[in-house]
Amino acid sequence: MEPRLIFANPADAEVWLSAMSERLKKRIPDEFVRRKLLTAIHYEATRAGLDPQLVMGLIHVESGFNRYAVSVVGARGLMQVMPFWQRSIGSAEHNLFDMNTNLRYGCTILRHYLDRENGDYFRALGRYNGSLGKAEYPNLVHGAWKNGYDWQSPSNGLVAQK
Template sequence: MLDSTATIQNTAPPVAAFTRTEDRLAYLRWLAETDKKLVPFVQDATMRKEIAQTIWYEARRASLDLGLVLGSTEALSGFRKYAVAPNGAMGYMAVNPAWVSKIGNGDVSTLMHLQTNFRFGCVLLRHYLDESKGNVYTAVTKYVENNLGLAPGNPQVAAVVNNTFAAQARWAYVEQAK
């Protein structure tokens, strides 16, 4: 069971730690590239950095593709912290508030906290990936259905899923050979 209390109390974005200089440099290049791509969505430079750092940390923690998490965030909220879906799903990754009672501390307002929202979103996406035996399309579909409260077959599900994969392709990062 996930307890997000420690995450909530730490308001700073997670700081990546590296044992190899090459890994740190690769991370910094990714961070710079991601920052550029975030500009149309988030004008504040400090906020862009915090979002990118948090996505990198939480996606890695859950063994998720960075582009998939970025693409999901773009499709679900347009990188809006205070996005609220018609069913009440909240924040960057449109997390259904019911999850806070199931795997969190019960305080729905924590979903508006940057790291908590990405932690929940990444944990849930990993859960659906595991449940679907690695089928990314099925996992994203289940994520959208369950977090947005949409019935299977609802055309809105297919639209969000398609937008997620289109955005994932735009967020893909390929390390340039040096």
């Protein structure tokens, strides 16, 4: 099954996709690839109960939207997932460079840390990065989220008039 956008108001889906696509145009020039990635981000974030724009901020900081990124400690893909998570929440056969797999793992891990930290994004992001108690990483993600990928639904709060 291909990931799909999940919006209460279907018209918002295309508005969101267009807005986010424009923001990623320089990083991902191919429109088809960009839209496919954005759809997968929105799907996996929503599935995990996360704000898709937060996930985009995290990806911006972690990999710069490079799905083949590898950190000096071995974290892989868009969301820089450490391979040990394959044993914990998945399977050793899972390819962490696969876009959908990496997003599923990364969103599941962030959700796990948010639950563990009772919804405290600052602490959850610190755990995600292995820098709990330090402000730099959570502040970077928050800045990317709010300054680069923040979005409000144009229909948010609007009620149809009779």
